[in-house]
Amino acid sequence: MILHELLAYDTLRMIWWLLLGILLIGFAVTDGFDLGTGILLPFVGRNDIERRVVINSVGPVWEGNQVWLVLGGGAIFAAWPQLYAVSFSGFYLAMFVILTALILRPVAFKFRSKREDAAWRTRWDWTLFYCGLVPSLIFGVAIGNMLQGVPFRFTADMHILYEGTFWALLNPFALLCGLVSVAMLAMHAAGWLVFKTDGAVAERARSLGMLAALLTVALYALAGVLLLTVMTGYRVTSVVDVLGPSNPMLKTAEVRAGAWFSNYAAHPWTLLAPVLGFVGAIGSLLALMARRGGLALLCSGLGIAGIILSVGASMFPFILPSSLDPRASLMVFDSSSSHLTLFIMLVCTGIFLPIILAYTTWVYHVLWGKVDEDAIREERGHAY
Template sequence: MDYETLKLAWWVLIGVLLIGFAVTDGFDMGVGALLRIIGKTDNERRVMMNTIGPHWDGNQVWFITAGGAIFAAWPIVYATAFSGFYWALLLVLFALFFRPVGFEYRSKIDDPRWRGAWDWGLTVGGAVPALVFGVAFGNLLVGVPFGLDEFMRSTYTGSFWALLNPFALLTGVISLLMLAMHGGTYLQMRTDGALHERARKTSLYLAVVVAVAFAVAGFWVANLDGYVISAINDVTKAVTPLQKEVMLQSGGWLENYGRYPWMMSAPAMGFIGLLFTALFSIANRGALAFVSSSFALTGIICTAGFSLFPFIMPSSTFPAQSLTVWDVVSSELTLNIMFWVAMFFVPIILSYTAWGYYKMRGRLTTDFIESNKYSTY
């Protein structure tokens, strides 16, 4: 493939990896976020933990793979994001620490205080990353305060607290609630009794709330100053982010939907997925609700990606130095090698993930936990 096609292909592939992470690791983070909300007894919370116990660490392969792909395909984005969002990412890292330790040690001691403390730790481990990832996406649409020197070294000119602006907080809440909804639909498939009923109602209510919040965010974006490339000879052939001119334009983030009408399928998928998540939750069809929720997550994430395209990280400090799909990539040889490696390994990841879910299918009950209290989480 030619260099320009490879640049676009890697934008698509990294998007696929991020969606795979949201759909798979998203439901177990959602279950963790709901642990103290719908799990009313110790055995119910153990049921919730054991529904995701066999999968949560495997699901994080998508997160690790996406991070590695960004490092190799978009090195400037990796360097700029990990320095600018340093404290936010550190917060995610420390929250994630609670997950492996909590799963392994939570049920080792039969003490309500011990188990209650780890329950809160697992809730934090599920809720905080979901919130922070949403805040990060919101800041991409607002613009990230950074600049580049002639050696492509980035300097972050903002602060951690500046990341917590109103629009980013809204997108953070949307992220948290949609992953909690996704976790609720997963629990509909894997539980029964009172816990199943609470998961069903929670999924229904959250689908409605997320739909409203997504619509509010859409109207907000329509009134934001979006970034538009105003001058460059051929944007697809740019070598560095310093070869273009960028202007801010009211409603600029909506330009792609006029230029490429097919992109409207993304927000449509988001709303339709949320609608069917609510309808299938009402009808008590857990598997279909989970599939609908997965489509909703895909549509919402694609909406953000399509709105930003071709930008990856807009700079609010120096708009002309914003990072785009065309000017932050590795060499043509690197992208080519990585492309064929991805074509080989991504199907393998999909295959063993599907096999794992197939082998671990079925509903868990509190009676099962009670009769296997020493061999389950």
């Protein structure tokens, strides 16, 4: 209880905002190369054995990597209940499409090699492509809509009303953000495949990865230019009570052009986030050109982290703006759970997160090394 009293409410809110970012980065960096591998699968594998090499490069780790998605969803539910209520209800159809893909993916992994029929295996290969492309695209589309503001408001009794449609989510800027997501995960997967495979598969992955890295840089830059010159952002116009109750309607806010770049002007050190995004993607490109798969994987991971951090740095203290009523926008300091809830969750996270990191590190250590065609043939009864 002494520690509970020492950690002030505003400190816990900031800690959980940072932890949410870490969980999202953890998911994007680990499960991201799984999803990206699905995107690249039909193009880097020209025959059955090559595609099996690609699938088996992620086969032992993809299930464990999805832990980060579960942790992220759980953190939103427990730490930011209003964010959970708006996003999981307003984006319901989009979430359903993502879940459909994530449910189909293990089915495709398990059933793909159950029959020798070429047509059967090809259908499951394209299913894995779909299961990699769709979540990658929609996650980026969701970020694009967050940056524009989501159409929700509060009633007089604080009931949340979402007034948007699924098709409205697929607007041009959101789709641009979706393409950034697809490109950066394809880049990340290419680094993984160059690191884990040899021969023709690695060479094709290298070529596609260089293209994906160039697209990541170009599309990310375009999104930034549009945010600065065309798109509007949100700004708080009242005093922010960092210790206040979780009631978004107690503040005032406005929509203003270029507002998402005000944090960079006020706190220049936050520019490290977008710089890391660009440097990571360019570093991945150079590493792929040099056929350094491990370095390319590291650089693409840093680039992904930088791109995600740049969104958080731009929007802070907002976590979900409202396009219908800027006052209803959810912020770090007015939409969290109680002080005690955040503290109990922090204790649990301090216990279990190191365990997750430890066994994840151990698994990757055990599975270190490349996957080649001979290994797949020798493990006929065990490989995918």
